[in-house]
Amino acid sequence: MDLQDLYREVIVDHNKSPRNFRRIITPTHTADGFNPLCGDKLSIYLSIDGDIIKDIAFEGSGCAISVASASLLTEAVKGESVASARTLFERMRRLFTDQEDAPDIDQLGKLVALGGVRQFPSRIKCANLSWHALNAALRDGGVERASASTE
Amino acid sequence: MSVAADHIATVNTAFDVDTVRDQFPALHQEVHGKPLVYLDTAASAQCARPVIDAITAYTSHDHSNVHRGVHALSQRATDAYEQARADVARFLNAPSPENIVYTRGTTEAINLVAQSHGRTNLGPGDEVLISWMEHHANIVPWQQICEQTGATLKVARIDERGVLDIAHFESLLNERTRIVGLVHVSNALGTVNPIQELTALAHRVGAVVVVDGAQATPHMALDVQALDCDFYALSGHKMYGPTGIGALYGKRDLLAAMPPWQGGGDMILAVSFEKTIYNDVPFKFEAGTPNIAGAVGLGAACRFLSDLGLEAIAAHERALLDYAMDVLAADDLRIIGTAPDKGGVLSFVMDDVHPHDIGTIVDSEGVAIRTGHHCAMPVMEFFDVPATSRASFGVYTTRADIDRLKVALDRVREMFG
Numbered sequence: 001m002d003l004q005d006l007y008r009e010v011i012v013d014h015n016k017s018p019r020n021f022r023r024i025i026t027p028t029h030t031a032d033g034f035n036p037l038c039g040d041k042l043s044i045y046l047s048i049d050g051d052i053i054k055d056i057a058f059e060g061s062g063c064a065i066s067v068a069s070a071s072l073l074t075e076a077v078k079g080e081s082v083a084s085a086r087t088l089f090e091r092m093r094r095l096f097t098d099q100e101d102a103p104d105i106d107q108l109g110k111l112v113a114l115g116g117v118r119q120f121p122s123r124i125k126c127a128n129l130s131w132h133a134l135n136a137a138l139r140d141g142g143v144e145r146a147s148a149s150t151e
Numbered sequence: 152m153s154v155a156a157d158h159i160a161t162v163n164t165a166f167d168v169d170t171v172r173d174q175f176p177a178l179h180q181e182v183h184g185k186p187l188v189y190l191d192t193a194a195s196a197q198c199a200r201p202v203i204d205a206i207t208a209y210t211s212h213d214h215s216n217v218h219r220g221v222h223a224l225s226q227r228a229t230d231a232y233e234q235a236r237a238d239v240a241r242f243l244n245a246p247s248p249e250n251i252v253y254t255r256g257t258t259e260a261i262n263l264v265a266q267s268h269g270r271t272n273l274g275p276g277d278e279v280l281i282s283w284m285e286h287h288a289n290i291v292p293w294q295q296i297c298e299q300t301g302a303t304l305k306v307a308r309i310d311e312r313g314v315l316d317i318a319h320f321e322s323l324l325n326e327r328t329r330i331v332g333l334v335h336v337s338n339a340l341g342t343v344n345p346i347q348e349l350t351a352l353a354h355r356v357g358a359v360v361v362v363d364g365a366q367a368t369p370h371m372a373l374d375v376q377a378l379d380c381d382f383y384a385l386s387g388h389k390m391y392g393p394t395g396i397g398a399l400y401g402k403r404d405l406l407a408a409m410p411p412w413q414g415g416g417d418m419i420l421a422v423s424f425e426k427t428i429y430n431d432v433p434f435k436f437e438a439g440t441p442n443i444a445g446a447v448g449l450g451a452a453c454r455f456l457s458d459l460g461l462e463a464i465a466a467h468e469r470a471l472l473d474y475a476m477d478v479l480a481a482d483d484l485r486i487i488g489t490a491p492d493k494g495g496v497l498s499f500v501m502d503d504v505h506p507h508d509i510g511t512i513v514d515s516e517g518v519a520i521r522t523g524h525h526c527a528m529p530v531m532e533f534f535d536v537p538a539t540s541r542a543s544f545g546v547y548t549t550r551a552d553i554d555r556l557k558v559a560l561d562r563v564r565e566m567f568g
Contacts, residue, residue, distance in 0.1 A: 040537070
């Protein structure tokens with residue numbers, strides 16, 4: 001167990017200065033994520049035009065892992081299609097939980113840094129939270145506010 | 152521990168922690184390559200050797216069912232089970248073992264009171280009064296029974312130190328207050344509530360007082376008759392005993408008037424399809440084959456604590472708390488819960504570092520603490536924090552443990568600095 005694997009530079013950086021950390025006033029899709037175990041709470045907002053995620057932002061409070069994960073998420077899916085965001089959600093889920101690296105891991109870019117949680121089972125939910133919120137927002141967050149929980 | 156007669160005055164503060172530590176096998180291990188420092192006693196205290204031995208002896212030699220068989224093992228199991236009940240009664244200074252009902256723990260004990268006494272005695276317009284510092288175990292059962300009966304839940308305020316606002320508590324008491332639920336020692340803040348005084352106030356309006364004693368039992372000398380509370384709930388695993396066992400103390404007349412809350416074997420005298428005659432107190436509340444090994448362990452835990460001396464334990468933990476407050480004090484560290492009368496619980500938050508990250512980093516240093524909301528979300532809301540880190544102390548905690556926590560917290564600062 002190596003702490004450096006969990007708190008990699010990119011994670012510490014995104015926790016300290018989270019990207020897209022704001023609210024979109026009129027989102028097309030939104031969802032809340034809540035981890036009752038540690039009290040992490042975040043809201044994710046999307047502005048989708050046609051099939052493209054034009055804008056994405058988040059706000060809330062959480063540990064370094066959940067904040068960094070959400071921040072990296074917003075960077076990764078901004079400007080992407082809804083379909084590729086869904087594919088990415090599945091890839092990230094495997095990254096967090098599969099014991100072996102997936103064959104397409106090299107396509108994840110700096111998101112790979114989040115894979116450190118695999119050594120820390122109690123922290124997987126922290127990394128997962130924003131991704132589950134994204135998935136919930138895309139699935140049923142169009143009209144009413146959706147919610148996701150990692151419990 | 153042998154002490155000369157002329158040193159009696161110091162007996163209560165002298166505490167041979169090394170001898171005590173020898174009785175806790177789990178403490179003697181390495182975690183992530185470092186000697187374990189266990190500062191999560193308020194969540195679950197480690198099991199004491201006499202407890203482990205008692206459970207092993209029972210399971211190896213006497214295991215069978217209680218209150219049923221005429222054979223030798225059943226008799227021995229029954230004796231061990233009832234002896235443990237007597238140990239719990241003596242530990243609490245209850246008038247009789249009949250005042251003690253075994254439960255799975257504090258949570259189940261409070262649910263029992265809510266569902267049995269509460270269901271019988273609450274109705275629309277009635278009130279249940281609790282405090283802001285309650286554990287969810289002393290909130291949710293009351294919310295549920297209020298919803299079921301039409302009663303209203305009232306909450307007495309706390310101040311910024313985490314001390315109960317007694318004037319507010321008193322102002323909420325009225326002739327409609329049927330039940331008062333109070334924590335003796337707060338698990339999230341460490342605050343010790345003046346139960347005797349609060350019980351007297353509640354009794355003035357005729358309310359029944361239910362005390363959550365989970366955190367108090369391992370840390371202070373108890374006398375339920377002096378406290379005069381009507382119910383007192385405890386958990387084995389907070390007392391260096393096993394999980395899955397606890398007890399409810401209740402005043403005899405109240406227990407006798409309460410209906411059973413679960414039906415089954417052992418809680419009956421006679422069953423026909425027309426009518427069932429319930430067993431006497433306390434057995435009518437113990438449906439089904441109980442956790443006999445757990446009860447034996449709980450009895451051993453009570454004796455272990457009494458043998459060490461609750462006053463010596465309280466003094467030991469108070470000294471550790473003072474030391475920890477001193478050693479850990481830093482500009483970036485805020486202590487949550489600063490009541491003058493406080494148990495061995497130190498909740499804190501650090502600037503810009505989430506408790507969950509603190510927990511993981513100090514764990515990598517071999518130091519076990521609790522992080523989260525401690526099943527007391529209203530307390531977190533009151534102090535406007537999502538969660539805290541909590542170091543909690545027990546009979547085996549040393550100053551060296553606290554020094555190790557300090558080093559681990561410096562590692563947190565290094566990583567997030």
